[in-house]
Amino acid sequence: MSAARAAVRPDAVRRKVEAWLAERDGTAALALAARPEWPAEPALTVDGVTVRVVPCLTPLAARAALHERADGERLVLLTELGDDELGDGLLAHLSKQRIRKIDAWDLVRQMFSGAALDPTLVRLGRWVADALADHVPPQGWSPPPGAIVTRDHALGCLTAELLGVPRAQLDDSGLLQWSTNAPAQRRFAGLPDPVAEGVTRYLVGTAGRTVAPILAAVRAGHGVDVIPVGLLAGVLWGPTTDQRVAVVTAAARARLEPRFGGVPPTPDQAAALHEAAEAWVYRTIDSGRDGREEATRLLHRAETIAEEIGVGALLGGSAVLPAGFGHRLRDFADAVRFAVPAGGVAVPALVAKAQQALATLEDHRAAEPERVTTARMAVRLLRWLTTSDDTPPATLREAVRRHAQQDGWVDRARLDVFTGDRDAAEAYRLLCQAVDARRARHDRQFATLLAEATAADAEPGALLRVEDVLDRVVQPILDHGQRVLLVVLDGMSVAAATEVAESLTENGSWLELTPDGGQREGVLAALPTVTEVSRCSLFSGRIATGGQAAERSAFSRRWPHGVLLHKTHLRAGAGATLDREIREALDDPAVPLVAAVVNTIDDALDRGEPGTAVWGGDTIPALRELVASVSDRVVVLLSDHGHVVDRGPDARVLAGAGGGNRWRPADEPATGLEATFTGSRVALGGGRIVLPWREDVRYGPRKAGYHGGASPAEAVIPLLVFSRGDDRAVPGWAGAPVASPHWWRELIIDGDTSAAGSGTTAPPPVATAPALGARRRVRPEAPQPDSLFELASDPATLPGVLGTNQARPDLVTALLSSERYAQRRDARLSLPDERVAAMLGTLLAGGGRATLETLAARAGVPAHRISGTVTVLRRLLQVEGYPVVTLDADRRTVHLDRDLLVEQFELDQP
Structure with missing residues (x-):
């Protein structure tokens, strides 16, 4: 009897049987030199042939197996006997008349279509041959591209099969994706040590630096945490000059060692793992809903691990973990809080730090867009607070222009900041207070000039008033042969108009026009700034009061061939966005002017939340459909008055009867928060009323927003004009410049500090253009410039x-x-x-x-x-x-x- 042999592998026997049957030698039995043990089922089916495996300790056992063989059955005899011990009688029934050896590398050659073997593959050791024999896929191993089975080809095929990963995906991203498959990891962890170590060595040499920590974690039973730990690697292994942070991260890395089998990643491996884990998150989030859910689960798992190992407070260093965004937002809030001036002008250096913190916040891949937008608005307000506020406007027109070109943008930003943020509440509260203090000064200056001009009852000169718009803006466009769509967005403030204008021009099909390409101008509303006064005055061409009937009557007298549409006219039947008659009027060349009143914003003042809405085509469907339905009309967009939003618990309620939420008769003297207005442009209260100039004052019940008062947010009407692709559609009008003020845009620091918005200088002078159509004059002009635009x-x-x-x-x-x-x-x-x-x-x-x-x-x-x-x-x-x-x-x-x-x-x- 020969020396004891190793137990035979079932897959090796199957491979040997396949080769034997392929020889077609007609023998009934195959004897293999192996330990006479068979742990598997005794019968195999190979290529449709039943093959019974029989362990044979003695020649008698071999003889009995041959004697008991069923018809058509083939035998495999496993024995440690030699040829001489079996004898010639038994050998005569065996393939090749001898006991054949199981050579692992012969089987490898067989499994790869008989190709020759690369010597470097053989030198790896028997574990490769055994593993290739034990894990043959159902379709067999892929043939080599040449005549030799190379080391890379064999190990690539074996590794792909063991991990259940396509060979083309044996890289950082593919292995990270594999680490999310717990059953696949358990199969790998159950491999014999030589196989697992050999596969690891192969992958380290071909798939990158992340392989070693990934597979170490898998073998330690923590493979499912590879991505979460990778997401933390930037914090744990990142450079730091803070000694306290270094101590915390060193302790945390020590706590992680058991998750890697006692061998944590090197800094180089950790950096690669961090990069690959973040890339996996971005890719998975973009893959769809299921991917987003899986990525979110692992992001939260990373945060849990961070708390377990004591680095939760350092997550602001992560650009992808949701908790990191919260940390960065709190750091941003601290920077804002320090930059808010206690009084006067903000310090540019502190504002620059807040802007740097904003950039860090924006870089976070899990940033919440709405909260980032609010943070941007906060920085814009800080930049505004760095500008000088020393020179008040000398005339009402200057005050109107300041609001149209500067303070209306301030209002837009502070509405966002006013809504707040859970991680920046105190900073935003302080910022709102500083902004409100400056804006209150502006509001008082405006109200003072408005009261003086109203009482003086002088002609407006260059100032454009609501009752002048049809004469001085719309009629000259019609006189040039252009048809007009006039849209009156009831209650639209300058702040809201900045959003509407961006919405209409964002795709490039509509161009904003201004007189000779100058800056936007504002229009002065009638008093009090309520719909029944200002809108009726708009359509009447004079100060008047009334509802829709009065508006239609005045409009039809002026333009008998025009069409005026109110809210009820804009409602369409099922399946239609606009009524058919409206579309016909818009298309009809015989209808020079179509005017439409859209109440979406005004309705929100009663029932919605105008402070949180972003006004544009998405939130004002009627405007979107009207504008989309015209191609050869000039669009003139304005409102009848603006509005202020409710200030919640910060609001002040004053006694006042007989008026509205923001105006009252002058039965009692005005307080310090109010001003008295008299003159021909005061259409209610017998020509004498009291209006609040502070935005946080009201007289009536609480609503979402209010109008009627003397703040510029209510009294300055935005005026926007658009053409379809032709910036010379109207003589005297041209493509508008960038409308936003310098502090609204990014910080650019050079010699031109005023344009950069980085210093404390006032904004640059506004380019203006020649006057629009003159209006009949009854009273002498006030001493103001003769032109509306220079x-x-x-x-x-x-x-x-x-x-x-x-x-x-x-x-x-x-x-x-x-x-x-x-x-x-x-x-x-x-x-x-x-x-x-x-x-x-x-x-x-x-x-x-x-x-x-x-x-x-x-x-x-x-x-x-x-x-x-x-x-x-x-x-x-x-x-x-x-x-x-x-x-x-x-x-x-x-x-x-x-x-x-x-x-x-x-x-x-x-």
Whole structure:
């Protein structure tokens, strides 16, 4: 008897039987040199043939098996006997008339279609051959691409089968996805140590640095936590100069060691694992609802582990964990709180820190968009608070323009901040108080000027009033042969109008027009600022009061062929967005003017939450459908009055009877929160009323919002004009510049601090344009400018343009004087050097980036032309196909490659 042998593997026997049957030698039995033990079922079915496996300790056992063989059955005899011990009589019944050996590598060759074996594969050891024999997939191993079974091919096939991962996915991302499959991990953890270690060595050499910690965690029974721990790796293994943080993270890493079988990741492995885990989260979130749920589950698991190992307080360092967003928001709130001025002007350096904290907040991949938007609004308000507030307006027109061009944007931002945030409540409360204090000063200044002008009863001069709009805005457009759609959004404030304008122009099909391309102007409402006064005065062309019947009567007298639509007319039947008659009127060339009153915003003041709504096509369906139904009309959009929102417990309720929520008869003298108004533009109360100038005052029951008072938010009406793609559709009107004030946009720091919004200087002067159509005059004019809009004629002197009167960066000067730049200049591109200088100077000051809106404002380009202007700049600076200027995927952010600019134009580094 030969030496004791190892127990035979069932899969090895099957492979040997397959080869035997393929030989078709006609013998009934195959004897294999193996320990006479068989742990599996005694009968195998191989290629449709029944094969019975019989352990044979003695020759007698082998003889009995042959004697008892059923017809058609084949035998496999497992024996440690030698050929001489069996004898010639038994050998005659066996394949090859001898006992055959089971060679593991012969089986490997067989399983790979008889290909030769790479010697480096054989040198790995018997574990590879045994594993290949034990784990053959149902379809067999994939044949090698050549004549040799290489080490990489064999181990790649084996590893893919053991892990249940397609071979093409044996990388960081594929292994991380595999780590979420608990049953697959249990199968791997149950492998013999030589197999598991061999597979790990193979993957470490081919799949990257994350393999070792992933598989170590799996073998330690914690594989399902690989992604959560990877998400924490940036916090645990990240660099830090804070000794206390270093101690905490070192202790936390020690607590994690058992999860990796006592061998934690190296810093290099941890960094790779962190990167791969974050990439897995982003990819999984984007894969659909199920993916989002799975990613969210693991994100929360990571936060739980962080608390278990004592680093929950450090999660602000994570750019993906939801708790990290909360930490960053609280840090942002601290920065805002420190930046809020106790009085006067905010310190720019502290505001810059708040802006840096905002950038960190925005970088968080789990950022909640609405909360980030509120944080942006908070920074905008801080930037506004850095501007000077020393010079009050001298005239009512200046006060109206201040609200239309500055304070209306403040109102939009503070409405967001007023709604609050659970992690920034105190900071936002302090910010609102500082903003409200300045705005209250502005409101009082406005109300004082309004009361004086109303009492003086003088002609408005350049000031545009609600009763003048049809004469001075709409009629001149009609006189030019253009048809008009006039939309009156009842209750729309300047703040709401900024959102509506963005909504209408965002896809580029509608262009905003302003007189000669100047800034927006506001319209003064009638008093009190309620619908029955201001809207009736709008349609009447004079101060009047009345409801819809009075409005229709006045409108039809002026435009007998026009159409005026109120709320009930805008309702359509089932399946329709607009009534058929309305569509016909809009399409009819014989109807010069279609006017529509839309009550969505005003209705929200009674029943909705106007402070939280974002007004636009999505929230005002009637406006969306009306505008979508016209293509050859100029759209004039305005309101009859604005509104203020309810201040909740901060509101003040004053005694007042016989009026409305925000006005009362002048039966009692005005308090310090009110002002008395008299004159011909006061349509109620016998021409003498009391109006509150403070926004937080009311007389009547609580509602979501109010109007009627003398605050500019109520008394200044926004005026917006749009055309379908033609910025010269109306003589005297042109494409509007960027409407937002400088502090609304990103911080750009250079020599032009006023345009950058980084200093304490006042905003630049507003470009204006010639007067609109004159209105009949009855009384002498007040001493105000004769023109409604004045225009600066030299483009280089437009606000924000980096012209010859401002310092250019040395690099820009070098570029404009370079020989290569002179060669690339093309007169057909029509991009003057001053505009190139302005845009490049802005990009350089912004660290190589700026939004299109900022570039337009700083270069004096109309808002709708900035995309085309940037395209021309890109062509001008693109030498030999290398893009010096690029547009981000968001289609809003422009990037400048400074080094490439220097290289392509052979500039000396300044």
